[in-house]
Amino acid sequence: GFRDQLQDVLSLIYAEPELVRNQILLHAAHQFVEGDVQHWWHPVAGDKGVRTRFSDDLLWLPFVLGEYIEKTGDVDILNVKVPFLEDAPLKEGEQERYGIPRVSQEEATVYEHCLRAIDRSLKFGAHGLPLMGTGDWNDGMSSVGSRGKGESVWLGWFLYRTLMKFASFCPIMQDEEREKKYREAAQKIVDSIEAEAWDGSWYRRAYFDDGRPLGSSENSECKIDSLAQSWAVISGAGRKDRISEAMTSLENYLIKEEEGLILLLTPPFDEGDLNPGYIKSYVPGVRENGGQYTHAAVWVIAAYAKLGMGDKAWALYHMINPINHSRTSIETATYKVEPYVMAADVYAVPPHVGRGGWTWYTGAASWMYKTGLEEILGFKKQGNQLMLEPCIPKEWTEYIINYRYGETLYKIHVKNPLSLNQGVKTVLEDGKEVPDRVIMLNDDGREHRIEVIMG
Numbered sequence: 001g002f003r004d005q006l007q008d009v010l011s012l013i014y015a016e017p018e019l020v021r022n023q024i025l026l027h028a029a030h031q032f033v034e035g036d037v038q039h040w041w042h043p044v045a046g047d048k049g050v051r052t053r054f055s056d057d058l059l060w061l062p063f064v065l066g067e068y069i070e071k072t073g074d075v076d077i078l079n080v081k082v083p084f085l086e087d088a089p090l091k092e093g094e095q096e097r098y099g100i101p102r103v104s105q106e107e108a109t110v111y112e113h114c115l116r117a118i119d120r121s122l123k124f125g126a127h128g129l130p131l132m133g134t135g136d137w138n139d140g141m142s143s144v145g146s147r148g149k150g151e152s153v154w155l156g157w158f159l160y161r162t163l164m165k166f167a168s169f170c171p172i173m174q175d176e177e178r179e180k181k182y183r184e185a186a187q188k189i190v191d192s193i194e195a196e197a198w199d200g201s202w203y204r205r206a207y208f209d210d211g212r213p214l215g216s217s218e219n220s221e222c223k224i225d226s227l228a229q230s231w232a233v234i235s236g237a238g239r240k241d242r243i244s245e246a247m248t249s250l251e252n253y254l255i256k257e258e259e260g261l262i263l264l265l266t267p268p269f270d271e272g273d274l275n276p277g278y279i280k281s282y283v284p285g286v287r288e289n290g291g292q293y294t295h296a297a298v299w300v301i302a303a304y305a306k307l308g309m310g311d312k313a314w315a316l317y318h319m320i321n322p323i324n325h326s327r328t329s330i331e332t333a334t335y336k337v338e339p340y341v342m343a344a345d346v347y348a349v350p351p352h353v354g355r356g357g358w359t360w361y362t363g364a365a366s367w368m369y370k371t372g373l374e375e376i377l378g379f380k381k382q383g384n385q386l387m388l389e390p391c392i393p394k395e396w397t398e399y400i401i402n403y404r405y406g407e408t409l410y411k412i413h414v415k416n417p418l419s420l421n422q423g424v425k426t427v428l429e430d431g432k433e434v435p436d437r438v439i440m441l442n443d444d445g446r447e448h449r450i451e452v453i454m455g
Helices: 003-010 017-030 059-074 075-080 111-123 153-167 175-195 226-234 240-254 295-304 309-318 329-335 364-376
Strands: 039-042 048-052 081-086 096-100 102-109 377-383 385-388 398-405 408-415 423-431 447-454
Touching: 003 017, 003 059, 003 240, 003 364, 017 059, 017 075, 017 111, 059 075, 059 153, 059 377, 075 111, 081 111, 081 329, 081 423, 102 111, 153 175, 153 226, 226 240, 226 295, 240 295, 295 309, 295 364, 309 364, 364 377, 385 408
Parallel strands: 408 447
Antiparallel strands: 039 048, 048 096, 081 102, 377 385, 398 408, 423 447
């Protein structure tokens, strides 16, 4: 899967950066010359795969590339040349096609591959929001924008984040005009979301082809969807007063502490008049149709951590940890699946409340690791610089991270003497205070002791 494996490798950036690099190059080679990509493919069948009108797949290439470059400093990857794929474009009214494309004689740098993906995505509807196509992150919402006019609020936040991250690389390629274009486009997207997608207490999820809203108090089903709220925070673009209210609404409607669930949306689609697509064919409360879709649940946790709410972020992280669905024989009999791997979904409607769905099959595992390490423990690396920015529960007095940088071991001991959620007062490396609390990583083969004092 194009979007799936790119997200899977996000968790490997620190331990196996070369693997991440190779995955980026592999995915770039599964992009068509027009800029769209294979939704998934079978390597053992000559890369036979499916071409679709999904609107987010192609954007995961620049998004993950941005994460990789930021954390490794490997800007050389921008100039690596990779071929495209060729096949007849989808015809009008043709939503997808399964076939074997040709490897094109045309090749371009990874930078150019990303430009084609981004530029193809800069298409907007009547509300100034990105077109949804036959699904954005949620494949099941296949009919919201299938006629080419439906718009996605979540995709707006995601595209904003991707544009801003990628714009910072444009000067490296001496492409300042492109940087300006992308930053202006990003701001227009945010302006449109704030003007057209605020529902009063939360952000709407999308607009149908006919202009009707989805994820709105006007709807009898899917009144609120978690993605539009969590990514308002993760993108860094939502209005501060609104994201606070939106996350409160998310908590009130979608977090079910007694059942240990964070729902994707509520109420589920069932007998209402909305036709969002094949999501409605799922039983209410199962998979994307109002269950806990764990991938999105982890994004909720990341959002709370980014807001500095360490107690809540950790409580929810702990709550959806699969091992905590099997602490007793009753919980085990309810959950019914392996407690040592993430489940793609957990059911949310009687008589199956708390039952695990697909296991061994979810990018939630990668995001769970990434969120725990970066957003809660606060491990933030940029090239050869390391910062610790914890967002932890106040009850934690200390924790330790052992990080191997090449042949060098960094033993990091974070202390929280004042019972805080956030804030770092002092950083010491081998007993000496570190200027600006930024640790300069050096692969000298020695063992270094880092002491971080919160305050």
